[in-house]
Amino acid sequence: MKKIMNTAAHFVDEMLEGILAAHPDRVKLCTGSNRVILNAHPPREGKVGIVTAGGSGHLPVFLGYVGDGMLDGCAVGNVFASPSASAMAAMIRACDQGAGVLCLYGNYNGDKLNFNMACEEVEFDDIRTRTVLVMDDVASSPPEKADKRRGVAGMVYAFKVAGAAAVKGLDLDGVAAAAQMALDNTRTMGVALSACIVPEAGKATFAIEDDEIEIGMGIHGEPGIEVRKMMTADQIAELVLEKLMNDMPLHAGDEVSIMVNGLGATPLEEQYIVYRRLHKILTDKGIKVFMPHIGEFATSMEMAGLSVTLMKLNDSLKEYLAAPASTPFYTNANK
């Protein structure tokens, strides 16, 4: 195992210390918890709070999106492990500006269990919460069981849309509806060429041969749909786009945002080669692309591979996507 770290036990805390040391003008720790990150700029009174939580090992997800125009807080777990309910409750309290708090997070059992406990706990403080689950990974469950799907890179679009809706002044139900609208129109699928190494385990999360690609892999190394012999960039783009569009049909005149998300070790060059083909197929079908996002948005540490996310746009989603945002890892760079 070659990882640039000190000890596995301190991996997450030292990463957090690094982020806080680098970005003190943008993020800060929540009083009473060294695993909760808040926006350093207090939101205005009456703005709906938006929080998320999840395991570490996916930077910029989750905490990298805490900042102006996106999230107000993020509770951070160990690598691939949920943070505690008490950390989540402290975060929700810190992020309530009197208008309630949206809990927007991936559909994983640990996170759900702990967020549900945290939301019950803050009810005693008369803090209203709403929950919207991200379940954009089409490879993780068929359409008839879409409520079993995992949340992956599409959550970044949901953070962006919900954040802009909250800044615009929508109330809690309105912000939750905006996040849900984004997610109803968002689908993701990924492919993996190599595994990642969880620091505490010290070995690869799964095995894959030197000439193979796994289709539909999850961001914690959950098994995909199938393992194939290595494919070309165009074949990958075509296969993934077909799966996404089977799940969410698109037609001439539609407009989408595309996210090509490197999982950690895939060169930007390769991501743009895939984007080239996606853009060509969609454009040939008369589908317009708005604000593509290409880079690393939701990773699995050193996993090689990428995911493709489509968000089908309407006027509201376009407005929210294009609204300003400024966080340590997201500044509307593709606007």
Add this chain to the structure above:
Amino acid sequence: MKKIMNTAAHFVDEMLEGILAAHPDRVKLCTGSNRVILNAHPPREGKVGIVTAGGSGHLPVFLGYVGDGMLDGCAVGNVFASPSASAMAAMIRACDQGAGVLCLYGNYNGDKLNFNMACEEVEFDDIRTRTVLVMDDVASSPPEKADKRRGVAGMVYAFKVAGAAAVKGLDLDGVAAAAQMALDNTRTMGVALSACIVPEAGKATFAIEDDEIEIGMGIHGEPGIEVRKMMTADQIAELVLEKLMNDMPLHAGDEVSIMVNGLGATPLEEQYIVYRRLHKILTDKGIKVFMPHIGEFATSMEMAGLSVTLMKLNDSLKEYLAAPASTPFYTNANK
């Protein structure tokens, strides 16, 4: 070899097509050359032009910094190979707004040879040029032969400073002096944990054992100073910082910007763990850190490892570093 591409022969052109398809609002091709990228927003008349060039395989370097507040143009070569002199000449002509053009690029023989030819060629068009070479890699040559040093991630600071000086309205000599001042105060050193794969070669550029780290590796896999057994993140930070500060002494009261640059496959988590230690050592010495840059700025495709760059600041360099910039890969995210 597992690379997400179609054929090695089309790797660079398809990457460029992807970038142009993704960012048509920011970059465009130069008329007459499909290997020269220009800012889509024409610079104002009388602004000094700033251009660079170099081999592909280092995204965001080089072309990713073409845009408002940084570069006006970039000529793109094959992977790790210089572009042609004729492409460079076409670029210089396109980027001259009547005030001359600064050629700002890494100290590599192929690039120097071709840029020199291009600059001679455009003299016939009465276009004035100045050249500033980036040679920030302290591991590549001792201080007494500093003119033999390679240019690596420090060039990004030079692009930023020169770009801001040109926007401010300095003339060609002034912009060249600003770039040189940035570079005189900039030092970089990298470590590599794994090699990268040049598409046309199809195999790793060098061999390194599973428990080893190479200190001082270049971004094309040029040999470093020594190979050691794998080190902790803190040891890496301490070793690299010591080498940088031996070459460019820093004292209490000094102010620096730090760039921790992932070479391609190194997780952001690990980069922040290294940043944590760098920040602590400098802060303990009374050295202040301004606008740290952590992420992928100058890569070697899928190479694992990172480099650390220090730029010692003065009031001018701080002003230029903090000035607005907007390119496909750089938007002052850490400001």
